[in-house]
Amino acid sequence: MNKTIVEMQDVSFYYGDRQALSHINFSIEQGDFIGLVGPNGGGKTTLIKLLLGLVKPTNGMIELFDQPIRKFKDKNKIGYVSQKANSFNRGFPATVEEVVTAGLTSKLGYFKRPNAKDREKVYQAVDKVGMSSYFKENIGNLSGGQQQRIFIARALVSDPQLLILDEPTVGVDAENVDKFFDLLHELNQQQISLLLVTHDIGTMTHHASKVACLNKSLHFHGNPKEFNDMSKDQLSDFYGHPLHLVTHEH
Incomplete structure (x- = not known):
């Protein structure tokens, strides 16, 4: 049980x-x-x-x-990905690496710089969501579906046991929605528990x-x-x- x-x-x-x-x-x-x-x-x-x-x-x-x-x-046990598609500032001057590193703020504090081990965790989180080739890319240059993967990586970098996602596919095209659910399924297979808020009942019931x-x-x-x-x-x-x-x- x-x-x-x-x-x-x-x-x-x-x-x-x-x-x-x-x-x-x-x-x-x-x-x-x-x-x-x-x-x-x-x-x-x-x-x-x-x-x-x-x-x-x-x-x-x-x-x-x-x-x-x-x-x-132990707040790091719970990761959270908000509904961001309609509000994210595409002109925000930050790379994928910098956005995901921000997920370590609760661990590092605001003024401590990440060490080599922290940077490796950031890379591993980005790699886990299939976005390692975009590691140095400005996040504003990515598609909506790609950005959501990066926001999941930011939540994953603190090694949560539960991931809560609030309408993460808003503004994401249908093809990338299917890929997004496939990613969530893969994360769940790695023993990360998921709570997904969604209106996409048809797709969700294939995976939940x-x-x-x-x-x-x-x-x-x-x-x-x-x-x-x-x-x-x-x-x-x-x-x-x-x-x-x-x-x-x-």
Whole structure:
């Protein structure tokens, strides 16, 4: 039986008087690849903020790696890749090497220079995502899909056990989306647990080991086959509106 690395028990969260999450019971086991889906405003971003410790639950309990979240200090165990495609400044004057090295800031501090071992870790992270030939390239010269690989490398350089990705394929063309999911599958095979927030249900269910459907409460948490076997009416009830699924051929 795999070890549980994230545990949420009866978690609710309010923004003032507005409830964003209601009585969430959710877990991530070591080696999981979980696709988190649901409508806009359904609480997906709030759940991520809770796991990253950016906000505190109004009610309930969260444990990370067998520790209450308030006592959890080993932040390097969790990597995070944000939704950046629509906001990244392509004129930002930084090379791939420099962007990925920034992922070591929590370890090095802001003023310590990376040593030879650190630089080797940076190269290995870039190589792991298949971008070593772009090591000295300015990141602004890369495509959206290539940039996302670099942002994953930046998250991987601190050797996380859990990688959280928030809509990472926004703005990435269809061909590169398939390659991107193949990369995530490879990382998962290397025992990195993944929590992927996405609207691309059709592609995600080909790769994820579990699916969680969130719309303020957790409506589904199980394997992709059970999720795919649900009727459109059931899914529309979860989402709160009619749902149109697009399936990608593999």
